[in-house]
Amino acid sequence: MRNLDITTLRSFVAVADSGGVTRAAGFLHLTQSAVSMQLKRLEEVLGLQLLDRSGRTIALTASGEQLLAYARRMVALNDEVIGRLTDQAFEGEIVLGVPHDIVYPAIPRVLQRFNASFPRVRVQLVTSYTRTLKAQYARGECDLILTTEVERTTDSETLAERPLCWIGAPDGSAWRQRPLRLAFGRFCTFRPRVIAALDSVGIPWDMVVETESDRTIEATVSADLAVNAMIEGTEPVHLRQIDHGGTLPNLGAQMINLYGADKARSQIVENLAGLVRKSFSSIAVPSLQAAG
Numbered sequence: 001m002r003n004l005d006i007t008t009l010r011s012f013v014a015v016a017d018s019g020g021v022t023r024a025a026g027f028l029h030l031t032q033s034a035v036s037m038q039l040k041r042l043e044e045v046l047g048l049q050l051l052d053r054s055g056r057t058i059a060l061t062a063s064g065e066q067l068l069a070y071a072r073r074m075v076a077l078n079d080e081v082i083g084r085l086t087d088q089a090f091e092g093e094i095v096l097g098v099p100h101d102i103v104y105p106a107i108p109r110v111l112q113r114f115n116a117s118f119p120r121v122r123v124q125l126v127t128s129y130t131r132t133l134k135a136q137y138a139r140g141e142c143d144l145i146l147t148t149e150v151e152r153t154t155d156s157e158t159l160a161e162r163p164l165c166w167i168g169a170p171d172g173s174a175w176r177q178r179p180l181r182l183a184f185g186r187f188c189t190f191r192p193r194v195i196a197a198l199d200s201v202g203i204p205w206d207m208v209v210e211t212e213s214d215r216t217i218e219a220t221v222s223a224d225l226a227v228n229a230m231i232e233g234t235e236p237v238h239l240r241q242i243d244h245g246g247t248l249p250n251l252g253a254q255m256i257n258l259y260g261a262d263k264a265r266s267q268i269v270e271n272l273a274g275l276v277r278k279s280f281s282s283i284a285v286p287s288l289q290a291a292g
Contacts, residue, residue: 097145183209183226
C-alpha cells in the first residue's frame with residue numbers, strides 16, 4: 001500500500017498555484033532544493049511525471065492536472081482537521097477593507113489560505129472606494145484596509161506600485177472614437193486623473209456611464225461602448241489592456257497601500273496582513289494584450 005504525504009502534496013499545490021519552485025519555496029518557507037526534492041519524491045511514489053520541465057516555465061502534465069484537484073482537497077481536509085481540533089485559541093472576527101478593483105485575483109487566495117490556518121476566525125470583507133475605506137478605518141470600523149493611491153503615505157505600507165492602464169473590450173475599437181467614451185464610478189479615485197490626462201493632450205471625452213456599480217461599468221466596457229482605467233494586472237478576464245500605441249495619454253503609476261499592519265492587535269491580524277503582502281508581491285503581471 002502506497003501512502004501520499006500531505007507535505008509533498010502541499011508543495012505540489014504551491015508550485016501549481018505560484019507557477020514555479022522559487023515562489024512556492026518562498027510561500028512555504030522552504031529552500032528551493034527541499035521543494036524540488038518533495039516533488040521528485042511524489043513523482044516516485046506515484047510512478048508518474050507530474051511536471052513538464054522542458055520549457056522555460058514549469059507546467060503540469062496531464063497526470064499532474066488530474067492530481068491537483070485531489071491534492072487540494074486532501075491538503076484542505078488535513079488543515080481543517082488540524083484547525084478544528086487544535087486551534088482553539090484563535091477565534092473572533094477581522095474586518096478587511098479592499099477597493100473593488102483590486103479584489104481579484106489576490107484576495108480570494110488570501111481568504112482561502114487564511115481560513116485554512118484559522119478556521120474559527122471570520123474575515124468580513126468590505127469592498128468600497130479608497131476614500132470610504134480610509135474613513136471607515138479612521139473610525140475603527142476596519143482592522144486592515146488596502147487602498148489605491150497616487151503616493152506613499154507615512155502611516156501605510158506600500159505593497160506594490162503598478163501602472164494605471166487603459167482598459168477596453170477584447171478586439172474593441174471604442175478607444176479610437178472621439179469624443180472618447182468613458183465609464184467610471186462616481187467616486188473612483190482614477191477618474192480625476194484620467195480626465196486630467198485627456199484634457200492635457202486635448203482629447204475630447206464624454207462620460208457615458210457614471211455609476212456606483214462595477215458590474216455596470218464592466219458590462220459597458222466589455223460591450224465596447226466605452227473605456228475604463230485599471231491597475232495593471234487587476235483587470236477581469238473578459239477585458240483587455242488597450243494597446244493604443246501612444247494615441248492615449250500615459251496615466252502614471254498607482255500605489256497599493258496597506259493600513260493597519262503596524263497596529264496589529266493580535267497574531268491573527270498580523271497573519272492576515274502577511275498573507276496580503278505575499279499575495280500582492282507574487283502576482284505575475286500579464287503581458288499586454290491588444291484591444292483593437
